[in-house]
Amino acid sequence: MAGSPIDIVVFAPLAPILGVLLLWFIQMVFIESQKFLLSKIRPKHEPLCRFTNFLGILFQSICHALGYTVTKSGISEFYISVNYGKVAPKKQKKGIFEWLANAFLFIGPFFIPAFLLLICLFFLMGSGFEISTPLELVELKYTFAEQIITFGKSIHAFSQYFFGFLFSVDLLHPGHFGFFLLLIFLGMGIRPSYIGEEKRQKVDMMYDLKNIWSLIIHKPLYIFILFLMAYLFFYISFSFYQIWYAALFSIFGWLSIISIAALVIADMILLLIKIADELPNGWRLLPYLTIPVSYILARVLFFFFQSEFSNSISLLIMICSTVIVVILLLKHKTNKFKTKVDMKKLEKIEEDKDESRRLVKQ
Amino acid sequence: MNQEDLLNNEKIEKMLSPHPLSFMRYQALCIFLIVWGVVFGWLIHFSDFRGQLAIPEIILFAWAIVIIVVGVFASLITIRWRIFFLYLGVVLVGVAVIYWQGFDIGTTGLFIPSYTIAVSIIGFLIVELYRRSHKYIISNFRIIFKGGIVTKQERTLRYDKITDINAKQGVLGQIFSFGTIIPISQSGFGLGSDKSFAAGGVQLGEKRAKLLGIFGGGKEVQTPRARSYFELHGVHPYKEVRKLVESMVQSSVITPYQQEQVTVQKEQVDIQKQMRELLKKQTGTKEEETKEKEET
Numbered sequence: 001m002a003g004s005p006i007d008i009v010v011f012a013p014l015a016p017i018l019g020v021l022l023l024w025f026i027q028m029v030f031i032e033s034q035k036f037l038l039s040k041i042r043p044k045h046e047p048l049c050r051f052t053n054f055l056g057i058l059f060q061s062i063c064h065a066l067g068y069t070v071t072k073s074g075i076s077e078f079y080i081s082v083n084y085g086k087v088a089p090k091k092q093k094k095g096i097f098e099w100l101a102n103a104f105l106f107i108g109p110f111f112i113p114a115f116l117l118l119i120c121l122f123f124l125m126g127s128g129f130e131i132s133t134p135l136e137l138v139e140l141k142y143t144f145a146e147q148i149i150t151f152g153k154s155i156h157a158f159s160q161y162f163f164g165f166l167f168s169v170d171l172l173h174p175g176h177f178g179f180f181l182l183l184i185f186l187g188m189g190i191r192p193s194y195i196g197e198e199k200r201q202k203v204d205m206m207y208d209l210k211n212i213w214s215l216i217i218h219k220p221l222y223i224f225i226l227f228l229m230a231y232l233f234f235y236i237s238f239s240f241y242q243i244w245y246a247a248l249f250s251i252f253g254w255l256s257i258i259s260i261a262a263l264v265i266a267d268m269i270l271l272l273i274k275i276a277d278e279l280p281n282g283w284r285l286l287p288y289l290t291i292p293v294s295y296i297l298a299r300v301l302f303f304f305f306q307s308e309f310s311n312s313i314s315l316l317i318m319i320c321s322t323v324i325v326v327i328l329l330l331k332h333k334t335n336k337f338k339t340k341v342d343m344k345k346l347e348k349i350e351e352d353k354d355e356s357r358r359l360v361k362q
Numbered sequence: 363m364n365q366e367d368l369l370n371n372e373k374i375e376k377m378l379s380p381h382p383l384s385f386m387r388y389q390a391l392c393i394f395l396i397v398w399g400v401v402f403g404w405l406i407h408f409s410d411f412r413g414q415l416a417i418p419e420i421i422l423f424a425w426a427i428v429i430i431v432v433g434v435f436a437s438l439i440t441i442r443w444r445i446f447f448l449y450l451g452v453v454l455v456g457v458a459v460i461y462w463q464g465f466d467i468g469t470t471g472l473f474i475p476s477y478t479i480a481v482s483i484i485g486f487l488i489v490e491l492y493r494r495s496h497k498y499i500i501s502n503f504r505i506i507f508k509g510g511i512v513t514k515q516e517r518t519l520r521y522d523k524i525t526d527i528n529a530k531q532g533v534l535g536q537i538f539s540f541g542t543i544i545p546i547s548q549s550g551f552g553l554g555s556d557k558s559f560a561a562g563g564v565q566l567g568e569k570r571a572k573l574l575g576i577f578g579g580g581k582e583v584q585t586p587r588a589r590s591y592f593e594l595h596g597v598h599p600y601k602e603v604r605k606l607v608e609s610m611v612q613s614s615v616i617t618p619y620q621q622e623q624v625t626v627q628k629e630q631v632d633i634q635k636q637m638r639e640l641l642k643k644q645t646g647t648k649e650e651e652t653k654e655k656e657e658t
Contacts, residue, residue, distance in 0.1 A: 046539075047537050047538050047539075050536065050537045050538075051537050054533065054536070054537060081536055082533075082536040082537055083536075172404075172408075173404070174397075174400065174401045174404055
């Protein structure tokens with residue numbers, strides 16, 4: 001069964017684009033949750049928020065500068081601080097060049113940090129970067145179905161290796177540990193919007209989307225040119241019987257997968273910080289201490305009782321013990337996870353205490 | 363600061379010391395050693411390269427060469443050769459101990475990482491001691507800079523002697539809100555210079571003529587710089603301190619309007635003096651006239 005000409009000419013090139021867009025939207029949802037968590041912890045963790053802002057602004061400025069370099073506008077001014085970044089071109093070009101530079105500014109920060117992580121992964125993982133058309137789809141070559149399945153297959157293969165690597169990461173291996181730190185730090189910087197000291201305007205996912213949408217609707221011709229270029233690239237791949245087109249978009253897909261993983265891990269850490277802030281002063285450090293202590297204890301245990309999955313089980317022990325410690329602390333040291341009866345008891349104790357204090361005063 | 367050290371009517375506005383992260387350029391040297399110690403320990407005991415690193419000389423060479431190369435790079439970047447000599451000292455002491463004690467491969471493999479980590483911990487402690495030796499006192503009259511671990515140093519700067527204020531804040535400073543403020547005095551205290559020199563050699567011809575020329579050029583740029591004892595190094599909260607110092611300097615400087623007022627007042631005083639003299643003259647002549655009348 002061969003693909004119909006309309007399918008090949010019109011619909012097939014759209015398949016990987018739609019796949020990347022889907023992953024990109026998922027990435028934006030996680031970015032939104034990260035922004036929410038950061039804004040919640042900001043009053044108590046000002047330096048952390050400044051650091052994440054700096055990372056975000058740094059990537060944004062680099063992307064903007066990259067945009068000006070690609071469009072040959074040149075860079076006359078490059079300034080970054082924790083609150084503000086400015087990149088000014090040497091020559092103020094108009095038209096498609098200006099549009100391209102802006103596209104780099106708005107879309108680049110979503111992918112640049114992930115690209116840095118992908119380079120590290122290339123040296124650490126070794127495999128999982130293969131892109132090939134599944135044998136059973138040979139007949140459907142260059143159709144919408146074949147393109148989407150090739151894209152999905154490469155994403156699946158990469159995800160399998162990547163998450164396999166993440167779940168068996170050896171935190172006592174300097175390279176793995178460094179990568180994990182980088183994953184967390186870059187995960188905190190994958191967001192194109194700045195979280196300001198004062199909430200001057202609502203900077204959220206809708207704000208980012210609005211920027212990108214205005215980029216699209218103000219210059220529909222440029223979008224058409226971009227699509228035309230994508231289609232042309234597809235036809236070139238088609239004429240050479242290669243899968244270059246699907247491979248290119250698969251790389252974008254990998255970047256999104258890495259970004260999502262980095263964002264999820266960063267979100268988990270931010271959530272831990274937020275919860276730890278609710279604990280009384282003396283107990284606040286305990287959840288943070290549980291992480292290295294439980295991991296090292298588990299690794300020491302597996303040093304004597306060798307197991308094939310020692311790294312994964314140690315990670316699991318670390319996560320579970322941290323969660324248990326946090327839940328126990330929340331239950332016993334705060335009013336969280338308490339039934340109404342317990343709350344009433346607590347209220348009664350408080351009232352009794354107040355009563356006794358009053359009596360003592362009298 | 364003791365009450366005895368204060369002048370009459372002097373009031374302390376702020377007592378400051380540098381932020382714990384403000385000496386990161388020194389702490390970074392220790393961080394590198396600690397990281398290299400851990401990585402090297404992992405390399406010779408747990409990594410896949412442990413087979414190649416099974417000879418004491420190779421272990422020693424690999425350990426030393428990385429430290430020295432990093433030392434050279436750090437010295438070139440910061441233009442401070444003392445970093446290289448510091449790292450060279452660490453390497454030489456380590457090598458001397460190994461040869462003096464005649465360590466075997468197992469002991470060398472254990473000694474080098476622990477020695478590197480121990481040196482970095484000592485380094486951290488020295489940096490912390492150095493940081494804690496700094497004390498800056500901002501009073502309503504002056505800024506007092508105190509410091510020194512063994513030799514005590516002190517600088518007093520009156521606000522009316524400050525001509526310029528240089529303030530700088532690095533990335534870490536922006537994140538943790540600390541920064542360095544250099545008050546430059548009229549005598550130029552607080553200014554340093556950056557010197558650069560470039561030279562090149564040319565050799566023309568291999569057999570016929572050998573011409574060697576060296577071209578050089580020097581450049582010197584004045585820049586605000588002072589030892590950490592003589593500047594407000596890494597003070598926190600930066601913005602607040604900067605504002606306080608600037609307002610203190612401002613309050614001790616006469617503004618153009620105030621200068622105008624002073625000259626007007628001086629003119630008025632001169633006029634009043636002239637009037638008084640005239641009045642004296644007038645009253646003097648009148649008295650003389652009355653005396654003359656009385657005599658006649």
